[in-house]
Amino acid sequence: MPFQRAKPIDQLYADVADYELVVVPDAPLASALNRRLDRPHLGTFATTPRRLAAGRREEAEDRLAFLELVQETSLDWKRAAYAIGNILQCWEHQGQLNTVLEYDTYADDATRQALEHISGLDTTSSRLTEYQISGDPDVAVVGRSQLTTLEESILPDEYDAYDAFTDESFDYPSFHIFDSATEIVDTVVDAVTEENAEDVAIVLDSSSEYSSLVESGLEAADLPFYGGPGFADHPDHRAFLRLLRTAHAGTDTCIEEIRPVLTRLDAAPGIEHDEKRLHELDHDAVSWVVEFCTSIADYTFAEALAAFESRASCELASFRDELDELGIADQPVTEAAVDRLEFYLQTYEVPVDRENEGVLLADAKSAAYVDRPLVFHLGLDESWTHSAPKRPWVDEDAQYTRNIQQFQLLLQSGATQYYLVQDVEGGSPVTPCLYFEELLEEDFDQFSDLDAIHHTTRRDEDVQGFEREPRNVEATAVQTVSQSTLSTYVNSPRDHFFSRLVDSPDKEYFRQGNLFHDFAEYYVNHPDAVDDDTIEAAVDLIVEETRPFTRSVDEPTRRTRYRFGLETITEYLDETLPEDDSFLTATSGWGTNTFAEHFDRPVDSPITERWFENYDLGLKGKIDLVAGPTSLVDHKSGSRKRASQVVNATAIDPPSDRPNFQALAYLAHWRSTNPGEQLDFTFFHFLDPLDDAVTSEAAIEDALTTVTYYPTSFAAYAQSRDTYDRLVEDGANNCQKTFSKATYDDYRAVFESVPFPETRDKSALLDSKFADRLVDEMQSVVGEYKYVTSGCEQALRELARTGGRNFFKDDVDAFEEFVDERISELNRRRAGEERFPVDGLAGEPNYRYVDNRDLLLEGRHD
Numbered sequence: 001m002p003f004q005r006a007k008p009i010d011q012l013y014a015d016v017a018d019y020e021l022v023v024v025p026d027a028p029l030a031s032a033l034n035r036r037l038d039r040p041h042l043g044t045f046a047t048t049p050r051r052l053a054a055g056r057r058e059e060a061e062d063r064l065a066f067l068e069l070v071q072e073t074s075l076d077w078k079r080a081a082y083a084i085g086n087i088l089q090c091w092e093h094q095g096q097l098n099t100v101l102e103y104d105t106y107a108d109d110a111t112r113q114a115l116e117h118i119s120g121l122d123t124t125s126s127r128l129t130e131y132q133i134s135g136d137p138d139v140a141v142v143g144r145s146q147l148t149t150l151e152e153s154i155l156p157d158e159y160d161a162y163d164a165f166t167d168e169s170f171d172y173p174s175f176h177i178f179d180s181a182t183e184i185v186d187t188v189v190d191a192v193t194e195e196n197a198e199d200v201a202i203v204l205d206s207s208s209e210y211s212s213l214v215e216s217g218l219e220a221a222d223l224p225f226y227g228g229p230g231f232a233d234h235p236d237h238r239a240f241l242r243l244l245r246t247a248h249a250g251t252d253t254c255i256e257e258i259r260p261v262l263t264r265l266d267a268a269p270g271i272e273h274d275e276k277r278l279h280e281l282d283h284d285a286v287s288w289v290v291e292f293c294t295s296i297a298d299y300t301f302a303e304a305l306a307a308f309e310s311r312a313s314c315e316l317a318s319f320r321d322e323l324d325e326l327g328i329a330d331q332p333v334t335e336a337a338v339d340r341l342e343f344y345l346q347t348y349e350v351p352v353d354r355e356n357e358g359v360l361l362a363d364a365k366s367a368a369y370v371d372r373p374l375v376f377h378l379g380l381d382e383s384w385t386h387s388a389p390k391r392p393w394v395d396e397d398a399q400y401t402r403n404i405q406q407f408q409l410l411l412q413s414g415a416t417q418y419y420l421v422q423d424v425e426g427g428s429p430v431t432p433c434l435y436f437e438e439l440l441e442e443d444f445d446q447f448s449d450l451d452a453i454h455h456t457t458r459r460d461e462d463v464q465g466f467e468r469e470p471r472n473v474e475a476t477a478v479q480t481v482s483q484s485t486l487s488t489y490v491n492s493p494r495d496h497f498f499s500r501l502v503d504s505p506d507k508e509y510f511r512q513g514n515l516f517h518d519f520a521e522y523y524v525n526h527p528d529a530v531d532d533d534t535i536e537a538a539v540d541l542i543v544e545e546t547r548p549f550t551r552s553v554d555e556p557t558r559r560t561r562y563r564f565g566l567e568t569i570t571e572y573l574d575e576t577l578p579e580d581d582s583f584l585t586a587t588s589g590w591g592t593n594t595f596a597e598h599f600d601r602p603v604d605s606p607i608t609e610r611w612f613e614n615y616d617l618g619l620k621g622k623i624d625l626v627a628g629p630t631s632l633v634d635h636k637s638g639s640r641k642r643a644s645q646v647v648n649a650t651a652i653d654p655p656s657d658r659p660n661f662q663a664l665a666y667l668a669h670w671r672s673t674n675p676g677e678q679l680d681f682t683f684f685h686f687l688d689p690l691d692d693a694v695t696s697e698a699a700i701e702d703a704l705t706t707v708t709y710y711p712t713s714f715a716a717y718a719q720s721r722d723t724y725d726r727l728v729e730d731g732a733n734n735c736q737k738t739f740s741k742a743t744y745d746d747y748r749a750v751f752e753s754v755p756f757p758e759t760r761d762k763s764a765l766l767d768s769k770f771a772d773r774l775v776d777e778m779q780s781v782v783g784e785y786k787y788v789t790s791g792c793e794q795a796l797r798e799l800a801r802t803g804g805r806n807f808f809k810d811d812v813d814a815f816e817e818f819v820d821e822r823i824s825e826l827n828r829r830r831a832g833e834e835r836f837p838v839d840g841l842a843g844e845p846n847y848r849y850v851d852n853r854d855l856l857l858e859g860r861h862d
Contacts, residue, residue: 003172003439004165006412009371010036012142015162020137022046023155025146025368026406032371049151053131054124061123062088063348068117071327075110077340081347083114090393091125095149103392128154146368146402164405170412172440175380175452177423181209183455184420188376189217192359197224201360201372203410205383214361214378224358231350237319239264240308241342243289247296248335251279252551255286256505262289265311274505276548301337302329322350368406375414380421380447384433407435423448475831478823480613480620483665486822490659492845493829497836498852508549513637515542515594516686517609517624520569520635522595524577524608524625529601530570539563541598564693565637568686572700576627581607583629614669617816618823621666631680632666640685643707643805650811652818657846664807664815667709671812679709708806715756717808718799719748727795735798738791741782750777760803765796 007015009029013036016022024030024046033046044052062084069080090100097119101107119126131154133139139159144152146164178184192200204210218225231237242261246253255262256274262285269285279290288311292304299307301323309315323329326344331337362370364377364384386403388396411417422430429446436444444450481489489496519538523530539562543555550558584606591611596603603609606626613620625633641649649660663681670679683705689698710717717723724747728739739747754773757765765771775792782788828834838856839845847853 002441003170004408005168005170006165006409007163009033012162012164016046016140016142018138019140019160020045021052021133022140022142023049023052023133023147023159024142025151026143026409027051028367028371029142029369032369035371049147049154050124050128052133053127053154055127059124060349060351061121061125063350064121064123065114065118066344066348067325068121069114072117073113075113077343079110080114081343083108083110084118086391087111087114087118088125089389089391091129092148092150093391093393093395093399095129095153097126097129099393105392125150132156143405145398146405148402164409170408172411172451173417173419175419175421175447175450177421177447177452177454179422179456181213181379181422181425184378184422185210185213185217187420187455188214188378189221189223191374191376192218192221192223194223196374197358199373201362201370201375201414202378203362203364203367203370203375203413204378205365205381206361206363208379208383210378211361218359224355225361226354226356226358227361227363231318231322231352232345234352235264236312236314236316237345239312240305240316240319241338241345243292243308244296244304244333244338245342246278246289247293247333248338251277253278255281258289262286265289265308267311271503272506273548275508276506277551280548296333299333300330301333301341304333318350318352362410364410368409370410370413372413373415375417377411377417377419378421380419380433380436382431382433385435404435404438407433408439421447423452423454475827477827478830479615480618481819481823481826482620483660483662486661486665486819487659488851489822489826489840490655490661490842491840492838492850492856493826493836493840494838494856495845495850495852497829498855502852502855504851506549508546509637511549512542512546513635515545516565516569516637517635518593518595519566520573520624521593521603521605521608522599522601523570523573525596525603525605526599526601527570527573527577529599534599535563535566535570537598538566538595541594545594561687561690564690565687568689568698568700568703569635572684572686572703573625575700576625576633578607578626578628581605581626584610584626612669614672617668617672618819619665619669621662621669623666623670625684627682630670630674630677631682632670633682633684634662634666636683636685637687638685640688640703641683641705643705644801646683646705646707647805647807650807650815652814652841655840655842657842658849659842661815663707664812665819667707667807668812668816668819671709671711676711678711680706681709682706709812710806710808712808713810714760714803714808715751715758717802718756719751723799724748727798731798732791732794734787734791735794736791738778738782738788739795742778743781746777746781750774753777760800762797762800765800766793771796 009032013033016033017036017038020043022030022033022045024033025048027048030046030048030051037045062081065084065088066077066081069075069084070077073080075083086106087097087100090103090106091097098115100111101115128150133154133156136156139156140162141147141155141159142162143164144161176187178187188202202214204214215225215229239261242258243265246258246261254274255269255276255278258278259268259274262268265288267285267289269281269283273281273283278286279293281290292307296304302320305316305320305323320329326341328337328341360370360372364379365386384407388394388399388403411419421432423446424430432444432447432450440450442450448454485496488499539559542562543559546558591609593603593609608625610623610626611621612623623632624635627633646660646663649656649658650664651659663683667679667681670681671677685703685705689700689702692698692702712720721744724739724744727735729736731739750770750773754770757768757770759765759768771792774796775789778788778792779785825834829836845856847856850856
């Protein structure tokens, strides 16, 4: 089927101008013809069959029938709606009301009850059934193939038919491809002004994201429009329904889930409470909502609506009228009743009064013609395809013809058309509307395969963005950064920037982690005061402190988890605490401790929760435990990481896609106070062995990950006598066998003859000249045996493993220089000399680990 050219409206009017009556399939087309009537005319000129028969605007007879049935019968609402839909659809396609009973599958009691009541209603379809154009008028019919059987039944025996299409093909305009729906809507809104709003129409799928974006964009630009949100989309109607839903949602509803409702009721607490449960939040702002929800069983719909109106300072008279129409105003607000009300509002379009001025918003699957000079078609994807009704009374071929003709007419509406589309969405190709496959001769899979123009939004250097007010304040220079700040900044400087501006919600895992840290600190200070009863009291306290975040049904599981964590902490600390803390200076009592306050005991040990701010290095942080002069410990409630993962996360050239510099930062600081010492940093994942504890016996070692700092270069470490001795004593079989038959001098001679590679990659090390020289030297000393070659390879693998699981002097040196560079860069950006880019040092940020995802615009990396 070719893409047929539609007749211009002026040509169509010229064809039918001399007729007394013109019957058309679409009300906007009738209006367009009537606006062009240039002669006196008595009565109706152009109209649709339904308007002609009813003598008035069409009413939603499906809603009218539904209201009749719910008032007069005991039918289930969904069953009633299903029966009504079948009856009206069969009537439309077969021409007679009772024809549906000829189909046994649909001729049930509900259908018969519905038929009995619908037959007594004054509906447009009933008038169509009885109406016949009479009086021998001169009649023209435009687009007869788009009329249904019921609509055709009113036509006289004689009339002249006119096609809405010409014999020519339509040379469709180029598709304009944008990167996002937001860019499409911005483009459209920028093209509309108060002066041209009456000349513009926007065609879109009303259920798509374009609908809300367009409405919001036009409202923000203070531009008039009509044909937009319906009754159910009214903000106060949505808020009231959501409030009723919340009342029946149980006690696990979080603040962020209902923040729009709380905001409308002036009951929204700070964003830090977003992840807390409404019913467990002790906050004055939400007290009215909690009281309403807990007493919902005492309300009727009318009473609930009145309470909402009073609290929201609004009047919802039309909603109250609808409750009366449905007969539920005085019924209790049960969950089932709310389900029925929501079903009704989602299924039927409740009439609303609209201001018919401004930009016209038309639904792609309802309209067939738009009479505006400039028409924007948004999306044009598979959502524009009509779903053919799967009923035996529907002629699917005829219905498909009607749909594709409507699609062709719609795409040619207006003197100028713009097709604005996306080629890719969410990383997947966008599928064009299926009608294009039949209308276009080209082979294509997506819009970019067709005649298309790509648009990329670029920042206009002349546009200043938000207005700025000069402040006589200099930016405060950052002198130190925490490891978490550094990690966020390296992943995405823009995300770091927004983290400084935007509040974020309290996190359950963060609160839980802090409580475990507090307990560890308390135990270090008072190990003799902690027994089984204390552990149980601590579990109770953690449960209470985290209650706003957690579901009540999970409490037994969480108690087990908390108790295991506390007991693991005490067991580890008993083995790890130093005998004395004389190697440390006293601390200033940084922060508070929940357990110290609860048990009324002080915490002042210098070995735990030790704050540092190292201005020479630009680093700051808090050490959970100083286990000895050269040993640091950090408590973690998350899953255990391998030593190699810890080291990989600290990469700086290029950075890891999930940077985490904690171990390296703390070792750098501790090195500055203990120069020349070998240092250990241990992550204590006290909850990680829980699963093992359930099935078997858990070991403390399974909770520990330790990385070591060696105060030498990696090459010097590899060459050292200690390393050689470890290869002899602890290496793999062939490694021990080979090197035990050589001497350290033999081993060192290899390093003196060939430089040790500047790599810790196993493959690179094995393929190096050093590896060849090591094999040659060991074979000359031990003999040319296969196990010698294997033993040398095992030794090199062990060196690579050690290098990839620990830190060396050059690592920390490079990191200190890296921190210095980042702080200088950060201060330049804080001073306004540079922008905070979205992309980090490794390129596009890892969006899984950004905190302000909604504020980082896709495709904008500057």
